[in-house]
Amino acid sequence: MNNKDNCIRLSGVAKAPFRVLGGEEKTVRSACIKRTAALEYVDLIRASFHPINRVARDFALALKKSKVKSMSNENATPNRPLVCRGVRGATTIDENTPEAILKGTRELLALIIRFNDMSPDDVASAYFTTTTDLDAAFPAVAARQFNWFDVALMCGHELDVPGSLRKCIRVLIHWNTTKTAKEIRHVYIKGAAKLRPERSELPPVDWDELESWIQSQINLNV
Numbered sequence: 001m002n003n004k005d006n007c008i009r010l011s012g013v014a015k016a017p018f019r020v021l022g023g024e025e026k027t028v029r030s031a032c033i034k035r036t037a038a039l040e041y042v043d044l045i046r047a048s049f050h051p052i053n054r055v056a057r058d059f060a061l062a063l064k065k066s067k068v069k070s071m072s073n074e075n076a077t078p079n080r081p082l083v084c085r086g087v088r089g090a091t092t093i094d095e096n097t098p099e100a101i102l103k104g105t106r107e108l109l110a111l112i113i114r115f116n117d118m119s120p121d122d123v124a125s126a127y128f129t130t131t132t133d134l135d136a137a138f139p140a141v142a143a144r145q146f147n148w149f150d151v152a153l154m155c156g157h158e159l160d161v162p163g164s165l166r167k168c169i170r171v172l173i174h175w176n177t178t179k180t181a182k183e184i185r186h187v188y189i190k191g192a193a194k195l196r197p198e199r200s201e202l203p204p205v206d207w208d209e210l211e212s213w214i215q216s217q218i219n220l221n222v
Helices: 025-048 050-071 096-116 140-147 191-196 207-220
Strands: 085-091 123-130 154-156 168-177
Touching: 085 096, 085 191, 096 140, 096 168, 096 207, 123 140, 140 154, 168 191
Parallel strands: 123 154
Antiparallel strands: 085 168, 123 168
């Protein structure tokens, strides 16, 4: 092989000419290998900008973004941080029986869930209390009936203050949300409305419709 301009053909495609100095075959072979590697790298870069490859790349990025979005809070509002808010509620019942305690708690939770568009996946924990004259059942059982199986729940008795409201069930829910504190709807119903008059102004409740909704939620988890 002579000292002259040579044209290397790779994969049947003519590449740009280059000059080999020294005239030795070994030098030419080395130069060919180096140029082959360089051209393959250039081809790889060019391939990444091919229209078909760009479509595939954009689709992969869109899929990744959709997965990240689906993992975020469903009610997330742009530019608002996800924080843990306390949601309060209370109700009263007429008798100390398991049926009355669970029914009253279900009604209370149902209104809190619906007024706040609350999902059990976003609830961190809930603490239920009853006055000391209610001990026939755990109010937290009602939450389990709403599929709150992964939510930390606890029950206890309210302080027995003389002259305080009787047969009362209270709840404090810790909820991860992007809503502001003023946007939270606290629910005080029936005899418990007098505990927080400023928070007892709720839309009219259709109790029959509410009971139908409650039963539909229970049936989903049977």
